[in-house]
Amino acid sequence: MAAPAVLLLLAFLIVPVILGFVLSFTNARLISPEPTSFTGVDNFVRAFTADPTFFRSLLNTFAFAAVVVPVQAGFGLVLAILVNQKIRGAVAFRVVFFIPVVTSIVVVSILWKFMYQPDGLINSFIDSITFGAWQGTAWLNNPSTALTAIIVLSIWQAVGFHMLIWLSGLQTIPGELYEAARIDGAGSWRQFRDVTWPCLRPTRVFVLITITIAALGLFVQIDVMTQGGPVDSTSTLVYHAVRMGYRQQQIGYGSALSLVFFVLVLIVALVQRFLTRDKD
Amino acid sequence: MTVHPVERVLRRRQRLWIYLAMAGLAVFFLFPLVFMFVSSLKPDGQILSDVGGWRAFLPLGDISFRNYSGVFDRVPVGRFLLNSLFVTTVIVGAGLVINSMAGFAISRLRWTGRGVVLSIIIATLIVPFETIAVPMVYWVSQLPTLLLQNGQLVYDFGWLDSYEVQIVPFIANGFSVFLFAQYFSTIPTAIDEAARIDGAGWFTIYRKIAVPLSGPAFATVAILTFLPAWNQYLWPSMVVQDENLRPVMVGMQYFFQDNTAWGEIMAYTSMITLPVLVVFLAFQRAFVSSVAASGVKG
Numbered sequence: 001m002a003a004p005a006v007l008l009l010l011a012f013l014i015v016p017v018i019l020g021f022v023l024s025f026t027n028a029r030l031i032s033p034e035p036t037s038f039t040g041v042d043n044f045v046r047a048f049t050a051d052p053t054f055f056r057s058l059l060n061t062f063a064f065a066a067v068v069v070p071v072q073a074g075f076g077l078v079l080a081i082l083v084n085q086k087i088r089g090a091v092a093f094r095v096v097f098f099i100p101v102v103t104s105i106v107v108v109s110i111l112w113k114f115m116y117q118p119d120g121l122i123n124s125f126i127d128s129i130t131f132g133a134w135q136g137t138a139w140l141n142n143p144s145t146a147l148t149a150i151i152v153l154s155i156w157q158a159v160g161f162h163m164l165i166w167l168s169g170l171q172t173i174p175g176e177l178y179e180a181a182r183i184d185g186a187g188s189w190r191q192f193r194d195v196t197w198p199c200l201r202p203t204r205v206f207v208l209i210t211i212t213i214a215a216l217g218l219f220v221q222i223d224v225m226t227q228g229g230p231v232d233s234t235s236t237l238v239y240h241a242v243r244m245g246y247r248q249q250q251i252g253y254g255s256a257l258s259l260v261f262f263v264l265v266l267i268v269a270l271v272q273r274f275l276t277r278d279k280d
Numbered sequence: 281m282t283v284h285p286v287e288r289v290l291r292r293r294q295r296l297w298i299y300l301a302m303a304g305l306a307v308f309f310l311f312p313l314v315f316m317f318v319s320s321l322k323p324d325g326q327i328l329s330d331v332g333g334w335r336a337f338l339p340l341g342d343i344s345f346r347n348y349s350g351v352f353d354r355v356p357v358g359r360f361l362l363n364s365l366f367v368t369t370v371i372v373g374a375g376l377v378i379n380s381m382a383g384f385a386i387s388r389l390r391w392t393g394r395g396v397v398l399s400i401i402i403a404t405l406i407v408p409f410e411t412i413a414v415p416m417v418y419w420v421s422q423l424p425t426l427l428l429q430n431g432q433l434v435y436d437f438g439w440l441d442s443y444e445v446q447i448v449p450f451i452a453n454g455f456s457v458f459l460f461a462q463y464f465s466t467i468p469t470a471i472d473e474a475a476r477i478d479g480a481g482w483f484t485i486y487r488k489i490a491v492p493l494s495g496p497a498f499a500t501v502a503i504l505t506f507l508p509a510w511n512q513y514l515w516p517s518m519v520v521q522d523e524n525l526r527p528v529m530v531g532m533q534y535f536f537q538d539n540t541a542w543g544e545i546m547a548y549t550s551m552i553t554l555p556v557l558v559v560f561l562a563f564q565r566a567f568v569s570s571v572a573a574s575g576v577k578g
Contacts, residue, residue: 001486004452005379006382006397008448008452009404009452009454011449013404017411017415020411020415030421082301082302089302099313102507102560103553104529104552106532108312110532110549119328120331165572165574219410242413242514246417254414255418257414261411
């Protein structure tokens, strides 16, 4: 009974993983007059020594993750604590905060690109709250602001998801613990630090790992909004892998770049195993 | 327990701050979408002139559905919607059957190799699709396919530009199998044994006992597989060139690239956002518990 699922996973997940590994060491092209041949580690040498865009993409990917992981996790936790209060309307707010998550990221990218136009909504808002003191900038056309602009909308879109994960963690904490802390005279901050935070440990690991893996895989926003520009300031690892592997049809080289991404994800997953191991 | 009057005042004040914070956040999360829906009803000139004030968020002035009919005149968006609907339905539907069967086999049946299969399925959970997208293009371009040509079945290679290339790779899902296996293992095995004694085969037990008892698991998997299937972008943008087979998300990107008419672009994005939003609001409780379930593995 497991056969259909196992066969499909084999054909469309395990074989592609192995194939990607093998292709990384070849000069395979999608359509090529010459036969594919093994080229050893040439693709990796090329990536790390002769492809400045790859290096820039790697840096951008790390920069994106370095901001998005803590901000999105922290913001998600704040939202979860707010909607976890026993007050009327909390459920309605939870629904509202989750709405961007069910909106397609392609839609979100197009919408925010429109709002980031030089004469768009964001700049006119900045203009009106600073009474014209600051006119804003062409956010996506400026190499020093483009990645930040993408970070903002990425968090806006995804944070509701992690709010819910945090929330389900918060709801597993028994109320008696807070009761006991209150009797011991602990204020809100002490209750958070000594009860909530330690109890959220498993949730915390899960949230951080899922955000990290998603952040390292940043692609759609780049493809729709900037195509990696201006001057590679928003090119990311996965975007570059797709650009080389598919658009320029260098399957071998693209596979090698994808493998670099996969190794990063594996490292993150191993860190997760390490972090969740020591508690039992 | 009586509450001291001072504390009650403090609590009320605290609640006021919480409401203010949540209202501010609600504005932050909603304003882009309100702007999108409102702009989709306005002519381009008015969208730009309204951007400087509150009118950007209000359906005032020259309001009409002209942008929507403009989209339909320009691209076969109805066809794109049907394509996405078809692809999504098959992925979700076939996925429910195949993954629940695998989950059943793993949690209820004893067979050699079960442990190996389970650990392989769990290992697949850490492979993000982006890592295999490029080799997968190469792979599907080599796969054999049967074609009907002049009334004859012929062999050909390459799955590019087809429905199957958008559907088949996404039916089996390790996480769905895992969720089903977890859910099925909560059904008491005594039921199986009684049914076995009555002469029921495993497939009958799956169909007549496990499936009817597992409504929540099916709902969770359906919700968790529906959104990514509907939102597919990277994969179809690589393997589907034929406009007749194009799903909505890719169709929208092409429309966006060839167009500067923001009113029509906003109409297009509104059109594909609204159905999902309605489904979400109708089933928000189920959505919320599904997402919570997806965090359980942590």
